[in-house]
Amino acid sequence: MALGRTLAVALVGLVGHVVEVEAHLAPSLPAFALVGLPDASLAESRDRVRAAVTSSGLAWPNRRITVNLSPATLPKSGSVFDLGIAVATLAGADVVPAQAVAGVVHLGELGLDGRLRPVRGVLPAVAAAVAAGHDRVVVPTANLAEARLVPGAQVRGAGSLAEVVAWYGADVEVPEVSAAGELVTAPRPATERLDLADVVGQAAARRSLEVAAAGGHHLLMVGPPGAGKTMLAARLPGLLPDLDEGEAVEVTAVHSVAGTFDPHGGLLRRPPFEDPHHTATPASIVGGGSGLPRPGAASRAHRGVLFLDEAPEFTTAVLQTLRQPLEHGELVLHRAAGTARYPARFQLVLAANPCPCGHAWGKGLDCTCRSEQRRRYFGKLSGPLLDRVDLQVELAPARAGDLPGESSAVVARRVQEARAAQSARLAGTPWRTNAEVPGAWLRDRLGGGRALLSDLDRAIDRGTLSLRGVDRVLRVAWTLADLEGREAPGRGHVGQALLMRTRGQGA
Incomplete structure (x- = not known):
């Protein structure tokens, strides 16, 4: 009996599982069977591995x-198991020493000519291997920079199968090959830092944007075309602080699995910004694909901003799928092949016109929409969805006399100070920003100031605020206090937070 073993990693969502690859060679009629719940692309590895071995000058x-x-x-x-299957098979055939390859993790897709091609998800796969005690890893050359980002990993990059087996002492000629191919999906170009000083006027919207950045709150902007909604949303990432080490690893892992990560720049340190078109499908937003689903725009925006421009133009199915991540900061995708979990703690920014034609602002004299068209248009933004949006602001058209406001650098410094105050207050808890903190915890921190909640009680009685809305108003009030350097919010902060949530309806 001839038996060869090596290791690989299977990703389910962002969770990596070390897989033992066993190859048993029996003296019988030639055949190749692959077992262990492979999907269609993995089942095809039988032909890729056979062709790669013979193309490398080795006997099958x-x-x-x-x-x-x-x-x-x-x-x-x-196809990430191709290299492991080839190495285990060659170990069983005594082409490479079985003991030498048994504890090594092999990741990579094989071409028919024996070249090693890059695969997605190398960062979380290598991290899972190291966490399980397997620090020796072989990856394609094109994935080497990404794999080396994992602390404690002893990584080697190879351009071909022949190069790998030559390391283990096989007598084979190693061809001179360059890095085999590009990344599976071209990495997204770095976004330009946009300055808030480019926005003219819109003092209320700028203030809401600052509060959203300081506390991690969700934001809705309603206004006519050209009022500056898109400009403001695009400048929100520039107000956010850099990601810390743990957040950077989380975000980078998501983009590695999605295939949108350029490893040559190191870990992603800036909050991501995703702005899908309104024709996007639910699968493209929350994740999808054949077999186990891949991350969508909501997960790629983790620790960053998800911007839905012309939000009422998105399908109802897309908007309703956002309720779970808005509440829990995570997407759980159930498919027939299994369940995948992806982090999705993003800041949602919605931009909408007041009506389909966009002119129903002020007295609305120029609006050509019928009343039922207006109701149907804004009805796409359902009550349960809007109840999860902390800040809601109306924009008016800019005027000729309006002046530019503060730059992003000035506002970002205030945001950084407010975030530092939150970090100190939330030290030892699982929360990082005010937007994540349960309302009960914040109410307990008020101490003798609980009487200031009377305004919120009256808003509940009037029906302008839900019980969930009370917690969200309170979170915004804490953020306003942090921006002013106060230890706790006062009644003025609560009143201002109520106005910023209800667009003046709850005053």
Whole structure:
């Protein structure tokens, strides 16, 4: 009996599971069986591996080969197992020493000519291997920079299968090949830092944007075309502080799995910005794809901003799928092949016209929409969705006399100070910003100032505020206090937060 073993990693969402790749070679009629819950793309590795081995100048074993991916109950997908299957098979055929490859993690897709092609999700896969005690990893050359971002990993990059087996002592000629191919998906270009000073006027909207940045709150902007909604939303990432080490690893892992990460720039340190078109499908927003789903725009915006321009133009299905991540900061995607979890703690920014034609502002004399058209248009933004949006502001058209406001650098300094105050207050808790903190915890921190909640009680009685809305108003009030350097909010902060949420209806 000939048996070869090596290791690989299966990703389910962002969670990596170390997989033992076993190749059993029996003296029987030549055959190749792959077991262990492979999907269609993984099942095709049989042909890729056979062609890659023979193209590398190695003899293919003419025996019955059974490759098992253990644990067999874990769904496995993709071409990342190609290299592991090839190495385990060659170990079983005594081409490479079985003991030398048994504890090494091999990741990579094989071309028919034996070249190693890059794969997605190398960062979380290598991190999972190191966490499980397997620090020796072999990856394609194109993934080497990404794999080296994981502390404690001993990573080697190879351009071909022949190069890998030559390391283990096989007598094979190593071809001179460059990095095999590009990344699976081209990385997104770095976004330009946009300055808030470019926005003319709109003092109320600028203030709401600052509060949103300081506390991590969601924001809705309603106004006519050309009022500056898109300009303001695009400048929100410039007000946010850099990601800390833990957040950077989280965000980078998501983009690695999505295939939008350029490893040559290191970990992603700036909050991401996603602005999908209103024709986007639910799968493109929350994640989808055949087999186990891949992250969508909501997960790629983790620790950053998800901007939905012309929000009422999005389908109702897309808007309703956002309720789970807005509440829990995580997306749980159930598919027949398994369940994937992706982090999705983003800041949602919605921009909308007041009506389909966009002219129903002020007295609305220029509006050509019928009343039922207006109701149907804004009705896309359902009550349960808007109840999760902390800040709601109306914009008027800019006037000729309006002046530019403060620059992003000035506002970002105030945001940084407010975030520092929150970090000190929330030290030892699982929360990082006011927007994440349960209302009960914030109410307990008020101490003798609980009487200032009377305004919120009256808003509940009038029906302008829900119980969830009370907690969100209180979170905004704490953010306003942090921006002013106060230890706790006062009644003025609560009143201002109520106005910023209800657009003046709850005063």
